[in-house]
Amino acid sequence: MNMPGTLIIGDHLNGSVRDITKEMIGAALSIKDRLGGPMIVALMSENPGALTGAVNLQGVDQIVTVKTAGDHFDPHVYEEAALKLGERFQPKVILCGHTVNGMGCAAAVAARLGAGFASDVLGLDVENGELVATRGAYGNKVNLEVSFTGRDIVVLALRGATFPVPTAVGNAQITGVDVDFSAVTANMQHKGYVEAPPSNIDIAKAEYILSVGRGIQEKNNLPRFEQLAERMGFTFGCSRPIVDAGWLPKPHQVGQSGRVASSCKLYIAIGISGAVQHLFGMKHVDTIIAVNSDPEAPIFNVATYGACMDLFELTKELEAQFN
Numbered sequence: 001m002n003m004p005g006t007l008i009i010g011d012h013l014n015g016s017v018r019d020i021t022k023e024m025i026g027a028a029l030s031i032k033d034r035l036g037g038p039m040i041v042a043l044m045s046e047n048p049g050a051l052t053g054a055v056n057l058q059g060v061d062q063i064v065t066v067k068t069a070g071d072h073f074d075p076h077v078y079e080e081a082a083l084k085l086g087e088r089f090q091p092k093v094i095l096c097g098h099t100v101n102g103m104g105c106a107a108a109v110a111a112r113l114g115a116g117f118a119s120d121v122l123g124l125d126v127e128n129g130e131l132v133a134t135r136g137a138y139g140n141k142v143n144l145e146v147s148f149t150g151r152d153i154v155v156l157a158l159r160g161a162t163f164p165v166p167t168a169v170g171n172a173q174i175t176g177v178d179v180d181f182s183a184v185t186a187n188m189q190h191k192g193y194v195e196a197p198p199s200n201i202d203i204a205k206a207e208y209i210l211s212v213g214r215g216i217q218e219k220n221n222l223p224r225f226e227q228l229a230e231r232m233g234f235t236f237g238c239s240r241p242i243v244d245a246g247w248l249p250k251p252h253q254v255g256q257s258g259r260v261a262s263s264c265k266l267y268i269a270i271g272i273s274g275a276v277q278h279l280f281g282m283k284h285v286d287t288i289i290a291v292n293s294d295p296e297a298p299i300f301n302v303a304t305y306g307a308c309m310d311l312f313e314l315t316k317e318l319e320a321q322f323n
């Protein structure tokens with residue numbers, strides 16, 4: 001039977017603690033009184049001591065530093081460290097970010113510990129002493145509350161930009177822990193980061209964005225929307241499948257793994273369903289116009305104006321207006 005308490009697997013990139021790590025601390029703090037036990041943050045890095053200041057926040061009792069061969073994320077190293085720390089500290093909950101890094105190890109850690117597991121968690125609660133996690137389902141059309149009856153330990157991957165970050169500084173004890181990585185380090189080798197090629201598209205600075213999604217159906221249709229955006233004086237954005245298909249380069253992508261439309265005043269979403277990862281990059285925009293033939297598309301939940309119709313019909317009208 002595990003002790004109560006939370007172990008947070010810190011996420012960092014290029015020498016900086018990522019926001020998701022602080023958000024996980026906020027999430028753990030919100031249930032700490034009811035869950036009980038200590039809150040421990042684990043930092044795996046070549047020089048973990050340099051990261052401790054950023055996670056010494058309200059509610060953190062202990063920061064555990066684990067020295068690794070490199071500064072970069074390695075799923076096998078993180079998995080091994082999380083497993084060993086889980087066995088050593090016996091927390092009730094292990095939190096990872098629902099990020100590329102977190103998802104690279106969270107499910108494996110859960111499987112190896114025989115733990116309960118939920119990904120993309122957007123809410124946490126404790127009911128009658130039992131942990132309850134909320135996550136989206138069916139393309140985020142509904143929220144599910146997941147409980148973990150019979151599990152001594154639960155691994156959760158938390159959604160980013162969802163939980164508040166504590167503002168007060170903490171008074172955590174810092175402990176170094178040695179983990180033997182000899183069995184895993186030969187599995188893969190980090191060669192370096194590849195910087196994205198320079199681009200004149202800056203989604204973060206654009207005030208007006210016209211974005212297209214999979215609804216435009218084929219690559220041949222793309223120039224039509226690109227020209228329309230240009231004629232309207234809008235920056236041309238897109239959802240991730242358009243980039244994954246190689247139709248547009250990465251700087252055009254709006255969303256969690258793309259860019260956030262931080263300066264945008266007007267966002268037009270054409271043929272975009274409104275998956276949570278896309279909304280991450282644009283749902284804050286003051287005026288959002290969504291065009292989608294599906295009245296149930298989640299994009300309409302954040303749209304200021306919605307046109308539930310065939311996007312090609314509406315595009316024809318816009319082309320006539322902006323010719």
Ligand SMILES: Cc1cc2nc3c(=O)[nH]c(=O)nc-3n(C[C@H](O)[C@H](O)[C@H](O)COP(=O)(O)OP(=O)(O)OC[C@H]3O[C@@H](n4cnc5c(N)ncnc54)[C@H](O)[C@@H]3O)c2cc1C
Pocket residue numbers: 099100212213214215216238239240241242253254255256257258259270271272273274275276277278291292293294297309310311312
């Ligand atoms: C870790 C992770 C990170 C991710 N990061 C991002 C990200 O940064 N950005 C991002 O966008 N996604 C991201 N995704 C992917 C995301 O989950 C969705 O798969 C993606 O946003 C869907 O893109 P879409 O809306 O273009 O496509 P779909 O979901 O396929 O939606 C297409 C829409 O077009 C509509 N449509 C079709 N034909 C017509 C028509 N003729 N007229 C009008 N409407 C029409 C449909 O009704 C549908 O709603 C990420 C996923 C993961 C797991």
